[in-house]
Amino acid sequence: xxxxxxxxxxxxxxxxxxxxxxxxxxxxxxxxxxxxxxxxxxxxxxxxxxxxxxxxxxxxxxxxxxxxxxxxxxxxxxxxxxxxxxxxxxxxxxxxxxxxxxxxxxxxxxxxxxxxxxxxxxxxxxxxxxxxxxxxxxxxxxxxxxxxxxxxxxxxxxxxxxxxxxxxxxxxxxxxxxxxxxxxxxxxxxxxxxxxxxxxxxxxxxxxxxxxxxxxxxxxxxxxxxxxxxxxxxxxxxxxxxxxxxxxxxxxxxxxxxxxxxxxxxxxxxxxxxxxxxxxxxxxxxxxxxxxxxxxxxxxxxxxxxxxxxxxxxxxxxxxxxxxxxxxxxxxxxxxxxxxxxxxxxxxxxxxxxxxxxxxxxxxxxxxxxxxxxxxxxxxxxxxxxxxxxxxxxxxxxxxxxxxxxxxxxxxxxxxxxxxxxxxxxxxxxxxxxxxxxxxxxxxxxxxxxxxxxxxxxxxxxxxxxxxxxxxxx
Amino acid sequence: xxxxxxxxxxxxxxxxxxxxxxxxxxxxxxxxxxxxxxxxxxxxxxxxxxxxxxxxxxxxxxxxxxxxxxxxxxxxxxxxxxxxxxxxxxxxxxxxxxxxxxxxxxxxxxxxxxxxxxxxxxxxxxxxxxxxxxxxxxxxxxxxxxxxxxxxxxxxxxxxxxxxxxxxxxxxxxxxxxxxxxxxxxxxxxxxxxxxxxxxxxxxxxxxxxxxxxxxxxxxxxxxxxxxxxxxxxxxxxxxxxxxxxxxxxxxxxxxxxxxxxxxxxxxxxxxxxxxxxxxxxxxxxxxxxxxxxxxxxxxxxxxxxxxxxxxxxxxxxxxxxxxxxxxxxxxxxxxxxxxxxxxxxxxxxxxxxxxxxxxxxxxxxxxxxxxxxxxxxxxxxxxxxxxxxxxxxxxxxxxxxxxxxxxxxxxxxxxxxxxxxxxxxxxxxxxxxxxxxxxxxxxxxxxxxxxxxxxxxxxxxxxxxxxxxxxxx
Numbered sequence: 001x002x003x004x005x006x007x008x009x010x011x012x013x014x015x016x017x018x019x020x021x022x023x024x025x026x027x028x029x030x031x032x033x034x035x036x037x038x039x040x041x042x043x044x045x046x047x048x049x050x051x052x053x054x055x056x057x058x059x060x061x062x063x064x065x066x067x068x069x070x071x072x073x074x075x076x077x078x079x080x081x082x083x084x085x086x087x088x089x090x091x092x093x094x095x096x097x098x099x100x101x102x103x104x105x106x107x108x109x110x111x112x113x114x115x116x117x118x119x120x121x122x123x124x125x126x127x128x129x130x131x132x133x134x135x136x137x138x139x140x141x142x143x144x145x146x147x148x149x150x151x152x153x154x155x156x157x158x159x160x161x162x163x164x165x166x167x168x169x170x171x172x173x174x175x176x177x178x179x180x181x182x183x184x185x186x187x188x189x190x191x192x193x194x195x196x197x198x199x200x201x202x203x204x205x206x207x208x209x210x211x212x213x214x215x216x217x218x219x220x221x222x223x224x225x226x227x228x229x230x231x232x233x234x235x236x237x238x239x240x241x242x243x244x245x246x247x248x249x250x251x252x253x254x255x256x257x258x259x260x261x262x263x264x265x266x267x268x269x270x271x272x273x274x275x276x277x278x279x280x281x282x283x284x285x286x287x288x289x290x291x292x293x294x295x296x297x298x299x300x301x302x303x304x305x306x307x308x309x310x311x312x313x314x315x316x317x318x319x320x321x322x323x324x325x326x327x328x329x330x331x332x333x334x335x336x337x338x339x340x341x342x343x344x345x346x347x348x349x350x351x352x353x354x355x356x357x358x359x360x361x362x363x364x365x366x367x368x369x370x371x372x373x374x375x376x377x378x379x380x381x382x383x384x385x386x387x388x389x390x391x392x393x394x395x396x397x398x399x400x401x402x403x404x405x406x407x408x409x410x411x412x413x414x415x416x417x418x419x420x421x422x423x424x425x426x427x428x429x430x431x432x433x434x435x436x437x438x439x440x441x442x443x444x445x446x447x448x449x450x451x452x453x454x455x456x457x458x459x460x461x462x463x464x465x466x467x468x469x470x471x472x473x474x
Numbered sequence: 475x476x477x478x479x480x481x482x483x484x485x486x487x488x489x490x491x492x493x494x495x496x497x498x499x500x501x502x503x504x505x506x507x508x509x510x511x512x513x514x515x516x517x518x519x520x521x522x523x524x525x526x527x528x529x530x531x532x533x534x535x536x537x538x539x540x541x542x543x544x545x546x547x548x549x550x551x552x553x554x555x556x557x558x559x560x561x562x563x564x565x566x567x568x569x570x571x572x573x574x575x576x577x578x579x580x581x582x583x584x585x586x587x588x589x590x591x592x593x594x595x596x597x598x599x600x601x602x603x604x605x606x607x608x609x610x611x612x613x614x615x616x617x618x619x620x621x622x623x624x625x626x627x628x629x630x631x632x633x634x635x636x637x638x639x640x641x642x643x644x645x646x647x648x649x650x651x652x653x654x655x656x657x658x659x660x661x662x663x664x665x666x667x668x669x670x671x672x673x674x675x676x677x678x679x680x681x682x683x684x685x686x687x688x689x690x691x692x693x694x695x696x697x698x699x700x701x702x703x704x705x706x707x708x709x710x711x712x713x714x715x716x717x718x719x720x721x722x723x724x725x726x727x728x729x730x731x732x733x734x735x736x737x738x739x740x741x742x743x744x745x746x747x748x749x750x751x752x753x754x755x756x757x758x759x760x761x762x763x764x765x766x767x768x769x770x771x772x773x774x775x776x777x778x779x780x781x782x783x784x785x786x787x788x789x790x791x792x793x794x795x796x797x798x799x800x801x802x803x804x805x806x807x808x809x810x811x812x813x814x815x816x817x818x819x820x821x822x823x824x825x826x827x828x829x830x831x832x833x834x835x836x837x838x839x840x841x842x843x844x845x846x847x848x849x850x851x852x853x854x855x856x857x858x859x860x861x862x863x864x865x866x867x868x869x870x871x872x873x874x875x876x877x878x879x880x881x882x883x884x885x886x887x888x889x890x891x892x893x894x895x896x897x898x899x900x901x902x903x904x905x906x907x908x909x910x911x912x913x914x915x916x917x918x919x920x921x922x923x924x925x926x927x928x929x930x931x932x933x934x935x936x937x938x939x940x941x942x943x944x945x946x947x948x
Contacts, residue, residue, distance in 0.1 A: 110718040110829035156665050165665055167674075168642070181918045187894045189825045190857035191630050191639055193678050194897040195911060195941050196923050200641075200674035204667050221724050244584040250695050250765035291724035294768040351663045355584035383664035420661045423668040437669060444655045449670050451929035455922070467669050 005091050005461075006071045008049040016052055016094065019062035024053040024100070034080060035095055036088065042346070043085025043432030048075070048095035055100055057174065057182055057213040063096055064211060065180025067461045074178075075463045076207050078119060078146030082153065083347070084430025086206045090465040096211070098148055107132040107219070111188055113171055115216040118148025122155075125217065135222035137163035140426070141332070148212045154204030156426040158255040161247075161382030162289070163220075167203045174214035175202065178457040188216050201452070206428050207463045209456040223289035225296040226254075227319045228327050229303055231312040232280025236260060238311045239282035240358035243381045245306050246286055247354070251299035255287040256382030257331055258357070263378055267330055267337035276326045277316045284312075284381065285327060334378060335389070342374070344392030346405040350416035351385040351425030360419055364388050367411045371404040372396075385425030388412060413440055429467045437467070479565050479935075480545045482523040490526055490568065493536035498527040498574070508554060509569055510562065516820070517559025517906030522549070522569035529574055531648065531656055531687040537570055538685060539654025541935045548652075549937045550681050552593060552620030556627065557821070558904025560680045564939040572622055575687070581606040585662055587645055589690040592622025596629075599691065609696035611637035614900070615806070622686045628678035630900040632729040635721075635856030636763065637694075641677045648688035649676065652931040662690050675926070680902050681937045683930040697763035699770040700728075701793045702801050703777055705786040706754025710734060712785045713756035714832035717855045719780050720760055721828070725773035729761040730856030731805055732831070737850050741807050744814035750800045751790045758786075758855065759801060808852055809863070816848070818866030820879040824890035825859040825899030834893055838862050841885045845878040846870075859899030862886060887914055903941045911941070 008016075008027075017025050026032075031051045037044065049072075054060045067074035073093030080087060089095050102119035107128060114128055114136070123143040129136040138150065140157035149155070151173070155166045163169075172186040185199035186192050202209055233239040239258055246253055260282045264275045277283065286303055290296035304315040318324045338345060352360045361377045368375030368390060379387040390408055392401050413423055413436050423440045424433060438446045449468050453460070460470055482490075482501075491499050500506075505525045511518065523546075528534045541548035547567030554561060563569050576593035581602060588602055588610070597617040603610040612624065614631035623629070625647070629640045646660040659673035660666050676683055707713040713732055720727055734756045738749045751757065760777055764770035778789040792798045813819060826834045835851045842849030842864060853861040864882055866875050887897050887910050897914045898907060912920045923942050927934070934944060 108829070109722070111827050112718070112721060154665075154667055154671070156667075160665055164642075167671075168638075177918070177922070183916075183919055183922070187896060188827045189894075189896050189899070190828070191628075191634060191825055191859060191899050192896045193628050193630075193900055193902045195903055195915065195919075196926055197628070197641075197674055197678050198922065198926070200671055204671050220726070221722060224724060244586070247586060248583070248695060250698060252694070292769055292772050294772075295766055298766050298768075351665055353585050353662045354664070355582070385665060420663075422661060422663050422666045425663070425665050426667055428667045429669055441669065442657075444651070445657055445669075448651070448657070448672065448929070451932075452670055452672070452926070455925035455929040458925075 005073055005093060007092065008072055008094065012066070012070065012072065013050060015066060016050060016063060020052050020054060020059050026051045035077065038080050038082040038085060038087050040083055040085050040432055043430060044088055044090060046088045046090050046092070048089040049092050051095045051097065053097045053100045057176065060096065060211055060213050061176045061180045061182055063094060064176050064178060067094055068179050068459060071459065071461065073461055073464050076211050078149035079121070079144055081142045081145040082149060082430065084206070084428040085432040086153070086428060086430030086466055088431065090431060099146065101213070104128045107134060108188070112219045113188055113216050114219060115214060116147055117214055118146055118212045120147045121145070122147055122150055129219045130222065133222055134219040136169065136217060136219055138166045138169055147215060151203055151215050152205065152207050152212055153428045156385065158257060158380060160380065161256055162252045162254040167200060169218045170199065170203055171216040171218050173199055173202055173212055175210040175212050177210050178459065178462040204428070206430055206466055208453060208466050211462070223291055225290045225293055226324065227288050227296055227300050227317060228324045229286040229300060230277040230316040230318065230327055231284040231286065231307040232277055232314055233282050233284065233312055235281040236361055237358045239284050240381065242284055242307060242310055242312070243354055243357065245310055246303060247382070249302050249306060251288060251295070251302065253286050253382065254289045257285045257379065258381040259283050259285070259331065259334070259378050263334060263376055264330065266341045267333050270337045270340035271333050273330050273333050275330045276323065277314065280313050285331060338376060338389050338391060342391035343394050344401060346390040346409070348388040348390070348409055348412045349385060349425050349427045350388065350412060350421050350423060351383065352416055352419045352421030354384045356419040356421065357381055357384055357386065360386060360415065360421070363415050364412055367415065368408050371408045373404045373408060383425070384421070409436065431466055434467070434469055479547055479567060481566065482546055482568065486540070486544065486546065487524060489540060490524060490537060494526050494528060494533050500525045509551065512554050512556040512559060512561050514557050514559050514906055517904060518562055518564060520562045520564050520566070522563040523566050525569045525571065527571045527574045531650065534570065534685055534687050535650045535654045535656055537568060538650050538652060541568055542653050542933060545933065545935065547935055547938050550685050552623035553595070553618055555616045555619040556623060556904065558680070558902040559906040560627070560902060560904030560940055562905065564905060573620065578602045581608060581693070586693045587662055587690050588693060589688060590621055591688055592620055592686045594621045595619070596621055596624055603693045604696065607696055608693040610643065610691060610693055612640045612643060621689060625677055625689050626679065626681050626686055627902045630859065632731060632854060634854065635730055636726050636728040641674060643692045644673060644677055645690040645692050647673055647676055647686055649684040649686050651684050652933065652936040678902070680904055680940055682927060682940050685936070697765055699764045699767055700798065701762050701770055701774050701791060702798045703760040703774060704751040704790040704792065704801055705758040705760065705781040706751055706788055707756050707758065707786055709755040710835055711832045713758050714855065716758055716781060716784055716786070717828055717831065719784055720777055721856070723776050723780060725762060725769070725776065727760050727856065728763045731759045731853065732855040733757050733759070733805065733808070733852050737808060737852050738804065740815045741804055741811035744811050745807050747804050747807055749804045750797065751788065754787050759805060812850060812863050812865060816865035817868050818875060820864040820883070822862040822864070822883055822886045823859060823899050823901045824862065824886060824895050824897060825857065826890055826893045826895030828858045830893040830895065831855060831858055831860065834860060834889065834895070837889050838886055841889065842882050845882045847878045847882060857899070858895070883910065905940055908941070908943055
């Protein structure tokens with residue numbers, strides 16, 4: 001094991017400048033403080049020794065090779081919008097930004113794909129597809145995240161119910177391995193059994209196995225029609241019980257979200273955003289997309305019928321852009337509302353079998369309450385991914401907050417495991433959830449993870465200390 | 475590296491009997507000859523030292539652990555329907571059959587999944603889903619293959635265009651690692667970013683990383699309506715050019731197959747199965763599934779219109795079970811027809827970008843012709859996976875056939891690579907395509923593959939010599 005790593009010296013700094021460009025390199029105090037963390041500084045603030053912006057695969061390879069040969073960690077950063085403390089220089093070293101590698105190549109209409117560099121923003125990729133009448137479905141909340149970050153964390157989002165995750169849209173990847181080699185994982189083909197499926201292993205590997213330098217994404221014909229249904233239910237159980245019933249209908253919904261009324265009231269109170277449908281202890285929001293109008297109408301009618309049959313108080317069909325926006329803008333403001341309603345947040349994004357949503361939510365509230373903190377679960381009912389936001393009230397000491405969240409998270413993860421769930425549905429492990437991973441997966445799986453990490457990065461120079469930690473003296 | 479492996483001795487045989495059952499163990503000449511190969515004896519006939527049928531995960535673990543501790547290879551076999559020479563005892567040792575582990579657990583309606591043991595047959599899994607009004611879409615030609623074999627080779631089939639591959643339906647896997655440990659990769663959840671995506675790496679790993687002992691599969695609501703369109707085109711180019719146009723339409727087809735007229739004539743001549751639509755040098759067959767009748771009709775109308783606009787001679791809509799069967803029974807008889815029309819076959823199942831289908835087919839014919847053999851490509855136009863069947867005519871010597879096929883395959887794989895394709899779309903590498911893999915992927919990727927293999931199987935006791943070969947004295 002290479003601990004301790006070498007520190008970058010003056011010669012190293014000059015070398016990095018020589019293989020990139022001096023005006024794209026910063027060292028020491030010239031490095032912006034924000035490059036020491038992602039969106040969750042709680043998961044670690046680690047200043048890099050050097051920050052460099054690469055322009056192309058050749059530069060990425062040269063920087064990585066230098067790190068490999070000199071035993072200096074390299075960490076890649078996109079927009080810094082991660083929520084797991086993944087893109088940080090935990091052991092100092094080089095922070096390699098790909099934000100300037102943001103090219104989007106012309107859409108390949110015949111293969112219905114688009115190829116881009118990792119620094120391209122999700123919203124720009126979506127726009128490039130739309131300009132050709134095509135559609136890139138993955139739709140995580142943060143649209144100014146980079147596409148590289150989306151791929152490397154297998155970003156999810158609300159539309160996963162129908163379309164799947166980022167993984168399902170990755171055709172092929174060009175990557176730089178920790179020794180600096182440039183390789184391709186698959187190509188622009190629809191299926192592939194040519195040896196091990198390294199592509200899918202790399203998707204979601206949080207920048208610990210290789211550096212993504214180019215990705216080709218599958219696109220779909222854009223659906224022409226969309227509609228959103230809002231179904232208030234008397235309580236959470238009835239709301240959660242509706243989810244499998246919706247999925248049993250012949251048309252697959254694009255998104256199924258659930259929100260409890262008290263959460264809607266928080267958004268209303270803190271942000272003055274009223275939710276258009278009154279009543280009910282919990283609300284199910286169901287979105288349908290369709291290529292034909294009849295198909296959409298049939299899908300909505302069947303879902304409304306089923307909702308009313310299974311105890312919904314009402315079923316509001318939002319089919320104009322304004323009405324649709326009035327529903328989703330409240331859903332989109334949830335996190336902001338919770339932030340306005342508390343002085344601190346910690347988040348747990350477990351995923352449980354869809355059949356276990358209600359049980360999880362009820363138990364989660366009890367757990368948090370027992371530790372003296374508020375918890376507000378909400379999220380992706382269609383895929384069982386529950387964002388469980390722990391909220392800090394004013395007056396709680398740092399120490400009390402820290403120990404209450406730690407104890408709550410420990411129990412929440414154990415609860416998810418007991419219900420057949422997983423530790424993280426979308427946000428990943430990074431540094432922030434590292435300590436919870438081994439208790440969750442067990443020693444044998446961690447040993448396998450370490451062996452996989454070493455298969456790619458035997459010198460542990462690429463984003464060390466994330467997902468797996470070899471340094472027992474840490 | 476553990477070569478040479480140990481041979482199983484009398485004590486070993488007794489031990490295997492003791493952890494399983496003597497009536498499920500065979501040794502030496504009592505082992506059926508068919509257990510020395512899969513559907514492609516051309517890719518190697520390797521008699522095992524011992525054949526054992528396991529009944530449960532505990533037995534699988536015990537046998538594997540014995541192999542691990544005693545340096546004796548273990549190879550898992552399902553129905554033996556593989557086409558890559560994958561499930562064979564290349565270095566002797568134990569052949570572990572999972573055919574008796576064929577339980578299918580009750581369908582989980584709330585989560586829309588079914589859990590089964592690896593020996594369950596594909597057709598039984600499909601039937602179990604159908605009995606609950608649900609649908610397991612992957613549909614490779616061989617319905618009596620085991621579901622374990624389907625998962626471990628990431629089986630494809632015709633319906634991949636709309637629904638994807640076996641991989642896309644695998645929720646989670648229980649597996650035995652080469653050291654005998656029992657582990658779970660993911661759980662019955664829709665999405666998961668809890669560390670490395672080992673599940674997807676295991677899917678398609680051809681039994682070289684771990685032994686699958688249980689799998690949970692995603693199901694879908696069964697589509698209610700189906701329809702098949704037959705579009706004859708003057709020639710292959712026009713036919714292939716139609717593929718992206720079909721995929722650009724708002725409704726995604728379930729399957730898109732292409733067949734050249736001479737292939738239809740072979741089936742007609744050898745099997746007396748007439749194809750219901752005359753004319754044209756090449757035929758595109760397009761299948762649509764739908765939940766609503768209007769949706770299906772719109773999809774068919776749009777596709778027919780587009781076909782006639784882009785040069786189809788005709789567009790026949792088959793919408794009764796009889797007419798649909800008359801089309802697909804000919805498609806299903808292609809391989810049988812080619813077998814009846816030749817005295818030997820070798821097969822290449824490259825996958826190319828959809829935009830390159832016509833170019834590949836034309837060049838493939840030239841390549842085979844130059845080596846004095848007939849070639850008849852056909853297959854999955856919707857995903858660019860072309861089954862290129864090399865046909866041996868009577869009178870060709872063994873040596874001439876061997877050298878001509880080898881030379882043809884070498885050039886066909888190079889052609890696929892040049893067109894941005896891959897070596898295998900469905901059948902995998904196994905033993906049969908091993909020698910072609912390194913020239914295709916390059917030395918660095920093979921080195922990575924070897925490191926991945928070692929991460930799971932550092933003693934190389936599980937299905938050694940498949941996908942990667944460590945024994946340089948072989």
